[in-house]
Amino acid sequence: MIAVTGVTGNLGRLVIEDLLARVPARDLVALARTPKKAEDLLGGGVEVRHCDHDDAASVDAALAGIEVLLLVSGPDMTPGVRVRQHRTVVEAAVRAGVRRVAYTSAVGAEDGRGPVADHTATERALREAGPAYTVLRNALYSEAFLGAALVQAGKEGEITSSTGGRPLNTARLRDLALAASAALTGSGHENATYELLGPLWTYPELAEVLTRVLGRPIKHREITDAEAGWLGGVFPAVRAGALATTGSDLARLLGRPPSGLEETVTALVARTAG
Incomplete structure (x- = not known):
């Protein structure tokens, strides 16, 4: 059981x-x-x-x-x-x-x-x-960052961050759930520790993806941490490179590459529209 x-x-x-x-x-x-x-x-x-x-x-x-x-x-x-x-x-x-x-x-x-x-x-x-x-x-959930950006893009036609263009490593919630399911049912996972990291992405890249997915220009603009709301508490770590690590454990458990930025944004947009 x-x-x-x-x-x-x-x-x-x-x-x-x-x-x-x-x-x-x-x-x-x-x-x-x-x-x-x-x-x-x-x-x-x-x-x-x-x-x-x-x-x-x-x-x-x-x-x-x-x-x-x-x-x-x-x-x-x-x-x-x-x-x-x-x-x-x-x-x-x-x-x-x-x-x-x-x-x-x-x-x-x-x-x-x-x-x-x-x-x-x-x-x-x-x-x-x-x-x-x-x-x-x-990893941190991609949806937390991308959902906030999607709302901002819809209201303002742009997204903002104070990351200095540095990359983030986040993972799609569904990928993390499927990895957990695989670990529960598969063999060889006893006394193992997995670092479940998704692919790296940047806010300028996110603006490009949103432009393609939404079908209208979305720009990225750098702001200060104080202007970034709750994300202002995360962005200093991003600038320091703390979220720039990568790894293969998530792909191993999934049996495929983790969802990329465009795939995750597209799924989020579809869910929001639904």
Whole structure:
């Protein structure tokens, strides 16, 4: 039996949908804090169980009979909360005899600092717990950057950044979900850590892609970090080259190259239009 947490979120739902193409529905369990939000999965034969990471008893019950678990990192970034919740799940997995736990971590989690500190602590808890583990260090989601740019392009006819033309490494959410699904069902992923990186891209390149996809001129303009909103907290790292790394792990798990910039923008535009 394979179980996935966070199935009412974007990543968890995509993982479950792909798993349905890989294994029988009777072998899948969807875990949710609010099962009613995932009850549509029942029609496809997937069992839905209540799993509240703040309630150890509910986690124990949810993991009964589970052999492989995907722990999707929790959304609550209040200091101390996410690590506590993750440890609750890991400890319950040990009690339930889960053979392997996969965890959606983040690129850079090896250094244990700043926003990735929770992931570092969770990875450590996994390695010390006993069951086999698979750490999936996800890149930042492409959709977060491209979605903001798409909205700006629609309103202003341009996109802005303070990246100095330096490249970013992000990955399409769907690619990361399919990689997780492959790691859950494939062999040879025990006690492995994967750096799931997409292809590099720049904001000037994004302006060119948006011009082609939208069919109208979209320009790129450099601004200051202060003018860049929430992205102003990310762009200094981009200028420093922190997001300019590449790797082959995502392609390996997907069995194909990760989605490129134009493919991801085209899919996002189509979804927005729909």
